[in-house]
Amino acid sequence: GAVVSQHPSRVICKSGTSVKIECRSLDFQATTMFWYRQFPKQSLMLMATSNEGSKATYEQGVEKDKFLINHASLTLSTLTVTSAHPEDSSFYICSVAGGIYEQYFGPGTRLTVT
Amino acid sequence: GQSLEQPSEVTAVEGAIVQINCTYQTSGFYGLSWYQQHDGGAPTFLSYNALDGLEETGRFSSFLSRSDSYGYLLLQELQMKDSASYFCAVRGDDKIIFGKGTRLHILP
Numbered sequence: 107g108a109v110v111s112q113h114p115s116r117v118i119c120k121s122g123t124s125v126k127i128e129c130r131s132l133d134f135q136a137t138t139m140f141w142y143r144q145f146p147k148q149s150l151m152l153m154a155t156s157n158e159g160s161k162a163t164y165e166q167g168v169e170k171d172k173f174l175i176n177h178a179s180l181t182l183s184t185l186t187v188t189s190a191h192p193e194d195s196s197f198y199i200c201s202v203a204g205g206i207y208e209q210y211f212g213p214g215t216r217l218t219v220t
Numbered sequence: 221g222q223s224l225e226q227p228s229e230v231t232a233v234e235g236a237i238v239q240i241n242c243t244y245q246t247s248g249f250y251g252l253s254w255y256q257q258h259d260g261g262a263p264t265f266l267s268y269n270a271l272d273g274l275e276e277t278g279r280f281s282s283f284l285s286r287s288d289s290y291g292y293l294l295l296q297e298l299q300m301k302d303s304a305s306y307f308c309a310v311r312g313d314d315k316i317i318f319g320k321g322t323r324l325h326i327l328p
Contacts, residue, residue, distance in 0.1 A: 149320040207268035
């Protein structure tokens with residue numbers, strides 16, 4: 107399957123600051139990447155679909171001005187959490203579609219907002 | 221809308237067999253997938269079923285009945301390392317939706 111990396115793996119930031127999370131597809135050119143958020147002991151919630159060279163598609167209830175997504179190349183998508191607040195603390199995971207049914211996930215980024 | 225139902229927790233004994241069920245409701249169906257996630261880790265793809273029947277991959281098997289909107293993941297010869305959360309996922313029109321996950325506890 108595809109190899110996906112994320113950076114950073116953990117980040118702690120102060121309330122009101124912005125944080126950028128990178129997602130890289132290391133061995134696969136991905137025109138589409140997905141961003142998920144997962145709270146402790148909960149399921150993966152799709153936040154947005156990142157499309158290379160065009161605007162991301164956000165799920166209902168996800169603020170696109172708060173969660174900025176940029177997919178500038180076939181191997182890199184970034185998620186920027188702007189003006190982060192403690193309730194944004196979560197596990198953020200990106201994925202690449204390896205086929206119709208399969209998704210390959212990055213290792214995730216643990217965000218803690220103090 | 222789309223929804224998936226699976227038990228929140230299942231407990232089994234090491235060496236035994238366990239079945240995790242998943243029922244789904246979706247507009248547009250292209251297949252049922254299963255993912256494993258260990259604590260603190262990312263989900264990893266286990267299997268998928270696009271057609272009715274049983275798919276076997278080593279100790280893990282997955283079953284689908286499209287007429288019943290139902291599937292299950294079967295884990296055999298359970299090992300302690302199988303302790304994890306298991307998510308079923310349905311491929312809809314343009315994205316994959318995940319169930320809430322089943323936490324599998326394995327007793328020695």
